[in-house]
Each structure stands twice: as structure tokens, then as C-alpha cells.
Amino acid sequence: MHIPDGFLDPFWIAVTYAAAIAYALAAWRRIRGRLGPEQVVSMSVLAAGIFVAQMLNWPLPGGTSLHFVGGALAGILFGPWLGFYVMALVLAVQTLVFHDGGITALGANILNMAVVDVVVGYAVYRAVAGALGGSRRARLLGAFLGGWLGIVAAGIAAGVEIGLSPSFPYGVEVSVPVMATWHAILGVIEGVITALVVDYLYQRRSPIVEAAEKVAMKATV
Amino acid sequence: MAGVLSRHRGALLAAAVLLLASPVFGVVLAEKVGYHEPLDVAAEKLGLEEHQVAEWTPFSDYTVPGLPDTIGYIVAGAIGVAVILAIGLAAARLARR
Numbered sequence: 498m499h500i501p502d503g504f505l506d507p508f509w510i511a512v513t514y515a516a517a518i519a520y521a522l523a524a525w526r527r528i529r530g531r532l533g534p535e536q537v538v539s540m541s542v543l544a545a546g547i548f549v550a551q552m553l554n555w556p557l558p559g560g561t562s563l564h565f566v567g568g569a570l571a572g573i574l575f576g577p578w579l580g581f582y583v584m585a586l587v588l589a590v591q592t593l594v595f596h597d598g599g600i601t602a603l604g605a606n607i608l609n610m611a612v613v614d615v616v617v618g619y620a621v622y623r624a625v626a627g628a629l630g631g632s633r634r635a636r637l638l639g640a641f642l643g644g645w646l647g648i649v650a651a652g653i654a655a656g657v658e659i660g661l662s663p664s665f666p667y668g669v670e671v672s673v674p675v676m677a678t679w680h681a682i683l684g685v686i687e688g689v690i691t692a693l694v695v696d697y698l699y700q701r702r703s704p705i706v707e708a709a710e711k712v713a714m715k716a717t718v
Numbered sequence: 719m720a721g722v723l724s725r726h727r728g729a730l731l732a733a734a735v736l737l738l739a740s741p742v743f744g745v746v747l748a749e750k751v752g753y754h755e756p757l758d759v760a761a762e763k764l765g766l767e768e769h770q771v772a773e774w775t776p777f778s779d780y781t782v783p784g785l786p787d788t789i790g791y792i793v794a795g796a797i798g799v800a801v802i803l804a805i806g807l808a809a810a811r812l813a814r815r
Contacts, residue, residue: 499757501758504757534813535722535810536813537806537809537813538722538723539726540806541803541805541806542723542730542803544802545730545802545803546729546733548798548802549733549736549737549795549798549799552736552744552791553739553743553744554743554748555747556743556747556750586802587802590802591798592775594775594776595775595779595794595798596775666764701728704725705726705729
């Protein structure tokens with residue numbers, strides 16, 4: 498999922514950075530003044546957990562791998578605005594300290610995993626949980642579908658960015674179906690892990706859930 | 719302020735356990751199957767220059783200079799967690815004002 502340096506040309510680097518910064522500013526306007534230390538620390542603990550979870554690459558035959566991304570998890574717990582900052586922190590540290598994802602692609606990677614994955618995961622979860630009445634079963638199903646569809650949408654977004662960039666020799670007609678299919682299959686695992694983690698945190702009444710519940714509802718779309 | 723973290727002892731302990739297990743996935747199994755990031759594999763096949771921007775990050779690809787890959791992976795992960803929590807604690811201090 499992390500786009501490395503070399504995939505995006507200068508125009509798309511600028512466009513994706515601008516879009517990521519615009520979302521960051523919009524999110525900041527909505528959360529400014531509403532956060533207490535408890536929420537901020539909880540967000541960073543969740544970010545640290547997602548960072549470590551992303552280090553567990555599951556190798557797949559053929560020399561590639563899959564790993565948990567966590568955007569939907571951040572969105573489900575903290576909503577689309579705070580969830581953005583959780584994921585943006587993870588992605589910025591990965592890029593700036595470990596060169597995991599290119600610095601030229603950081604805008605695109607934030608757009609895919611901190612905006613698209615977070616927003617789609619959150620929206621799907623809320624829609625399913627709302628439709629089914631907010632039971633534990635609804636939470637599990639909503640988190641599964643949110644995690645799965647969030648990663649599919651993020652994969653499609655990455656496919657569009659790569660496909661539109663002249664640095665990449667194939668167009669969107671190739672890149673989007675490849676990314677969509679690949680993530681639709683692997684995303685099932687993301688959905689399962691998202692559902693299990695959300696369920697566990699709610700059942701245990703984790704301090705992360707308590708902190709998130711105090712602000713996430715206020716900071717929704 | 720760091721005392722605020724104590725409420726999250728369970729989550730941090732779980733992260734530490736995952737961190738200790740991480741080289742099994744990120745290093746040992748990865749070497750066994752010749753793993754690369756999916757998009758890095760695509761770049762290689764297409765002949766794209768992956769590192770147009772010079773390597774300048776201190777712990778590139780979760781390695782620590784002078785340490786074997788497995789230990790380096792854990793130490794790099796611990797550094798990442800420390801950086802994220804430090805930023806969180808600094809931001810929390812600002813949020814209190």
C-alpha cells in the first residue's frame with residue numbers, strides 16, 4: 498500500500514500533497530479546542546499500536562506480503578477527523594524515520610490510508626451499526642465491512658494516483674483493476690482483524706474507547 | 719504527563735509483545751520467501767528507479783546500523799513507538815493549555 502519514491506510525477510506529487518494538507522486543515526478546524534490530554538495520549542497509543550501491527554508482514558507466495566493497515570480502525574474508534582491524525586502520525590514517522598513509503602509519495606500515502614481508508618471505514622461502520630441497531634453483532638459486522646471496504650477504496654485510490662502519473666507506464670485501466678482486485682482479496686483479512694480489535698476494545702472498555710467516545714461523536718462529519 | 723500513559727499499560731504491553739514477535743514476520747519469513755513491498759516488486763518489474771530520493775532516513779527499512787537485522791528490527795520498532803508516543807505526549811501537553 499505504501500507508494501515508494503519514483504511512482505508519482507511532480508504534478509501528482511503536488512496534487513496529492515495539496516489534498517492531504519487541505520484535509521488536515523479541515524480536520525483541524527473541527528477538532529480545535531475540543532481535545533484534552535487524555536484523548537491526545539489515547540490517539541498516540543492507538544497510533545503506536547497500528548505502527549507495530551504494520552511491522553508484522555505476512556509473506557505470501559511469490560515474494561510479496563500483506564500487513565494490517567489500520568485506517569478503518571482509527572476511523573471507527575476516533576471518527577474521520579481525529580482518525581486522520583492517528584494515521585497521518587503513523588505514516589509520517591514511517592516515511593521520515595524508516596523510509597517506509599517515499600517522501601515524494603507521502604501526500605498520496607496520507608490521502609489513501611489516512612483519508613480514504615479512515616473515512617470509508619468510518620462511514621461503512623456507522624451505516625451498518627446504525628442500520629442494525631448498535632448491538633455487538635452489528636459492531637462486528639460493521640467493523641469487518643468497514644475494514645474490508647476501507648482497504649479496497651484505499652487500494653483503488655492508490656491505483657488511480659499511480660495510473661494517472663506518467664512515471665508509471667500503465668494507465669488507470671490497468672492499475673485500478675489490479676489494485677482493486679488485489680485489495681478486495683487481501684482486504685478480507687484487514688476486515689477480520691479490524692472487527693476483532695474493535696470488539697475486544699469495546700468489550701474490555703479500553704481507555705482508548707473511553708477517550709474516543711468523549712470526542713468522536715462531536716467531531717463527526 | 720507520562721503518567722497518563724499508565725492507563726494504557728495493557729495496550730502498550732500488547733504492542734511490546736507484537737514488537738518482539740515482529741522479526742519473525744518482517745525479517746525471518748520475509749527472507750525465506752524473498753519478500754519485498756508489493757509496490758516495490760512492481761517498480762522493479764517496470765524498471766522504475768525506486769530511490770530517486772537518496773536514502774537519508776536514519777533507520778531505513780527498519781534496520782539499525784551495526785545491529786543484526788532481527789535485533790535491529792525490534793530496536794527500530796521500539797524507536798518508532800517511542801517517537802510516536804513522544805509526539806503524543808508533547809501534543810497532550812499543548813492540549814492541556
